[in-house]
Amino acid sequence: MIKLLKYYKPYTALILLTLLLLFLQVMADLALPNYMAKIINNGIALGNISYILIKGIQMLIIAFIGGLCAVGVGFFASRIAAKSSMHMREDVFKKVSDFSNAEFDKFSTASLITRSTNDIQQIQMVSVMLLRMVCMAPIMGIGALIMAYKSSPSMSWTIFLALVIVLSIMITFFFITSSRFKKLQKLVDKLNLIMNERLTGMLVIRAFNTQSYEEKRFDKTNKELTSLNLFVNRVMTFMMPMMMLIMNGVSILIVWTGAKMINMGALEVGDMLAFIQYTMMIIMSFMLISMVFIMMPKALVSGQRIAEVLQTQSNIKDPAENKTKYLNKGESELKGYVEFKNVSFHYPDAAEDVIHDLSFTAKPGETTALIGSTGSGKSTVVNLIPRFYDVTQGEILIDGVDIRDMKQNNLRDIIGYVPQKAVLFSGTIESNLLYGDKNASEKELIDASEIAQAMEFISEKPQGFDTEISQGGTNVSGGQKQRLSIARALVKNPKIFIFDDSFSALDYETDALLRNQLKEKKKDSTKIIVTQRISTIKNAEQIIVLDNGKMVGKGKHSELMKNCQVYKEIALSQLDEEELQ
C-alpha cells in the first residue's frame, strides 16, 4: 500500500504548491468571519456605511483571492490525481502484460481486470478528494481553533466538548461499518458471479429445468445484499442529522455562555458570533475527516489489490545475458531442434508433478506428435516450450541453448503457437492474421489462409478479409475460428510450430488437407502436434505417448503398434484392425 505513494512522488512540488494554495484558501475563509464580525460590530451597529463599504471591499478581495486559490487547488488536484493514476494504470497494465500463466492462474483473469480498471478508478477518485477536501480539514481545523481562541479564550472549552462528542461518534461509526463495507463488496461480486454463470450456462440451466434453483440462489444473495445495504446505509445517514444536532447544540451553548460573559462585559456580541462561526468550521473540518473514514476502507482495499499486482514478480524472467545467437527468425543459423532433457514439471501450488522426467528431441523437417489420455499432460508439455510456464526440473533446449537463457521475445519469435481453444481479437479477419506478422504482404495472408483451409470461407464472406470479428470471435463458427487461429500462426512463418489439439473442430477431410499442405509448404519447420486422432499422426516421424505425465512410448506408428500397449489401445479404440494396416 505504502508502495503506491511513489506515484505521487514526482508531484511533490506540485502537491506542496497545492497545499500552499489550500492553506491560503483556508486562511481567506478564516478571515471572512472576522470581517463579518467587524462589519456587524462597527459598521451596522454604529451605522457607519463607509466603514461597511471599505471593509466590504476588503472582504470581497479576500474572498476573491480565496476563490482563486480554491480554483487553483481544484486544477492541480485534478491533474495530479489523474496523472498519477494514469501512470499507475499504465504500470499495472505493463506488469500484467509481463505476467506468465502462473500469475494469471494465481489472480484469475477477472480479478486482474477489475484491479486494472475499477480499483484504479477508485484510487483516482479518492486522491482528488484527499487533496481537495481532506487536506483542507486539518488546516481549517487548526486555523479556526486559533482564531476561535483569539476571539474568546475562556469559551474554548465548548469546542473541546464538541470535539470529544464528534470524535467518539465517528470512531463508533467507523467500527460499526468498516468490516461491513468489505462484506458488501464481496456480496456484490457474488451477485455478479451468479448472474454471469447464469448467462453462460443458460442452455444447461434450461435443459435441466433448474431455473427456480438459480433464481433462489440469486435471491438469497440479493436478500443478503439488500439487508446489509439497508443496515449500512441507515447507519451512514445517521451521521448527518447527528452532526447537525451537535453543531446546533454547540451554538446554543455558546450563546448561553456568551451571554453570561457579555453580561459581565467580557465579550462583545460580534465576537460571540465569530466564535460560533469558527466553531462550526472546526466541526466541519472534523466532518471532512470523517469522510476519510467512509472512503478509506474501500480505497484501502483497492490500493492493496493494486499493490499486490505491482509487487508480484513474473516467475518467468529474461536472462541477464542473452545467449541466443539468432536475434531474428530470418537468421539461417537457426535450425529448430527442440530438445526436452529430463524435464519434470508441477503447477505452482500443486504438490505432484504433472510431467515426470520427460526426454525427447523434435527435429526440423519432422512432425513430432504427442498423444495420450485426457489430463495426461499434453497441453502442459507444449506450454513449456514458449515458456508460458518454466520447467521445475531438467531443461528444454532449442538448438542446444536452454530456453531460459534466451530473451522471451526472441524465443517466441521463432515459435508459431496455436492453442487448444482458439482466441481471436476484435477487429477484422485481416487484422487478426496480421497479428502473426505486422508486415506480411497480402499474398502471404492468402497463402497462409489457403494452407489453413480458411480461404474458402473467407472468400465466401461479402467483405472477405475485411469481415468484422467481434470480441472473442463469437460471430464465426468454432471450426472457422480454429482455422483463422492456425492461419495467424502460419503468417508468422516461424521455425517451430506448436498445435495444441488445434484440429479438433475440423472434420477429417479438412484436417488431412491442412496437414498435407503444411507438410508441403512448411517443409523445413519443426512441427509439434498434440492430438486425439490417430489418423492425424499416423505418418508422424515421431510419436510420444504420454500417460499420467510419463512417457510410455516413443517411435513411429508401426513401432508403437507393436511395443506400446497404451498406444495400441488408443489406436484400436478409433480404428479397426484392418484399417490400421
Add this chain to the structure above:
Amino acid sequence: MNKQTKGNNSMRFGPGRAAVPGEKPKNFKKTMKALLSYLKPYRLKLVFIFIFAIASTIFSIVSPKILGSATDYIVDSLKLSGMVDFSRLFYILTILGALYLLSSLFLYIQSFMMIGISQKVTYALRKDMSEKMDRLPLKYFDSKTHGEILSRVTNDIETINTTLGQSLTQIVTNVCTLVGVLVMMLSINWIMTLVALLILPLSSGLIMLIVKRSQKYFANQQKFLGEINGHIEEMYTGHIIVKAFNGEEDSIKKFEKVNNKLYNSAWKSQFFSGLMMPMMNFVGNLAFVFVCVVGGLLAARGSVSIGQIQAFLQYIKQFNHPIAQIANVVNVLQSTAAAAERVLEFVKEEEELSEENKHAKIDQNKFKGDITFNNLSFGYNEDTIIINDFNCEVKSGQKVAIVGPTGAGKTTLVKILMRFYELNKGSIEIDGVNISDMSRDNLRALFGMVLQDTWLFNGTIMENIRYGNLEASDEEVYKAAKAAHIDHFINTLPQGYETVINEEASNISQGEKQLLTIARAILSNRSIMILDEATSSVDTRTEILIQMAMNNLMHGRTSFIIAHRLSTIKDADVILVINNGDIVEKGSHEELMKRNGFYANLYNSQFKQ
C-alpha cells in the same frame, strides 16, 4: 461499451458502466413514470417522508431567525438595562434546542424510511430481472453481450439505488428550502431580499456554464474509460496469444494512447465539476457584502435590528446552495432515468410464449421414445434458413448419430428439439405428442443433455455433478462419476469431491471438464440422452469406456450422439448424415459404407495421408 465473449465459463464482467453524468435517456417522462410505478406500494410512506422532509427543512429555516432574536435580545437588554435576563434567554434557547432536535430527528426518520424504500425497490428490480432472465427466449441473448446484461443488473441498478431516493428527497427539500428561505428573507426585510435576489441571474448563469462544461468532459471520460477497459479485458483474456505472438509492445502502445486521452478528459471533468463550490461561495460572499451595505443603511435608519441582519445573512448563505443542488439533482435524475430505461427495457422485453394452456404430457410409465420430425424448417433469423424441410423418424430405443461438417446444423437440431428456439414450420412429435403442445418444462424433463461447450460453475465438484439432479444423494453422485470415468481423477485431487472449481475453471483440463458434465447428465437419468460433441477433448480409450457405461445406462432408451470422431458413432443404430440442414444420407455404418457416398468419403478421409 463492454462487450463480452460468450465463451464457456468466462468470467469477464470486469469493468462496468458507471452512471454517466449528462447521459440522457431516450424518453425521460415515460421512464420516470415506469420507475415511479415501482414506488407505488410505498405511496403512503412517501407522503410521510415528504412531510418529514418539509418539516425538517422548515425547522432548519426558522432556527436562524430565532438564534438571531436571541442575539438581539442580548443586545437589546444590555442597552436597556445593562443586564441580561437569563430566564428569558433560557426560554428562547430551549425552544431553539427543541427545534434543532426535531429538525434532526425528522431528517433522520425521513432518510431512514427513504433508504428502506429505495433498497426494497432495488431488491424488486433485481429480482424482476433475475426472473425475467429465465423467461426470455434465447434469441434475445443472441443479440446482446453478457456484459451488457450484467451491467444492467449491477451498475444500472446500483445507480438507481443510490440516486433515486436521494434525488427525490433532495428535490423536495431544496425547493422547500428555496421557498422557505425566500419567505423568511421577505419577512425580515423586502429591500434586502431584493438586493439578495439581484445575485440570482449571476449564480444561475455560472451554474449553467459549469454544468455544461463538466458534462461534456464527463461524457468523454466515460467514453475513453470504456475504450481502455475494453482493451484491458481483451488483452488479459487473450494473454496467451499476446505472449505467443510478442504482441505486448503494440498492446502497450495502444494502451498508452487511450490512457493519455483518458487522462486529459479525466482531469478536466474533475476540475470543472469542482468549480461549482468556490464559485458559489464567492457569489455568496458578494451577496453578503451587498446585503451588509444595504442592511447598514437600513439599520442606521433603525428599520432593521442587528439580530435581523444577522439572521438575514445566514439565509443568504442558505439561498445559493439549493439552486446549485437542484441543478445537480436534475442531472443525476437524468442519468438515473437512463439507467432505469435500460433496466426496464429488459424487464418489459417480450417473453417466451405463455404455456398456461399446454397440458399435453407424456406418461413416464408408458414412455417409449419414438420421435418424428415432420417437415422442419428453421432459421435463427428470417432470411437465413438453417434447417430446411427436415423429415425423419426415430424409433424407441435407437441410438442415433448425427454427423456432418461444421455449421451443418447439428447443434441447431438439438436446440429446436428441446425447444430452446421455436420452429418456423413443421412439427416434432414424441410418442405422438406434438412437443409444442407440451410445456417447455415437461418437455425438457425428458432429456439429458451434454454440450460441447462445457459449463461448470464456481462451486465444488460435488455440487457441479449434482446439478443434474438436485435431490441426488452423495452415493448417486459417486456412481455417476464412476460411470463417466472421472471418479478416479477426482479422488487423486487433494480435496476430492470437495475441490472447488475456480471462477474460470482453469484448474482442470478441458477433457476433465467434459467428463464432469457427462457425469452430471448421467446423474439426471433422463429418458432421452443427447451428447453434442460431448467427448471431443476426451481421449478415445476413456470415450469407449464411457460409451459402454452409457449403453448399459441407456439400454432401451433413445439417444442422440453428435461427433466428428467417427469411431465414436460407428455402432449407432442409425447415422444421419447432415449437410446444409438436410439429411443427405441415412443408415447404419455398414449400409452407408456400402453406398460409398458422402459418409464413406468422410470416413475414408480419416485414413488419407
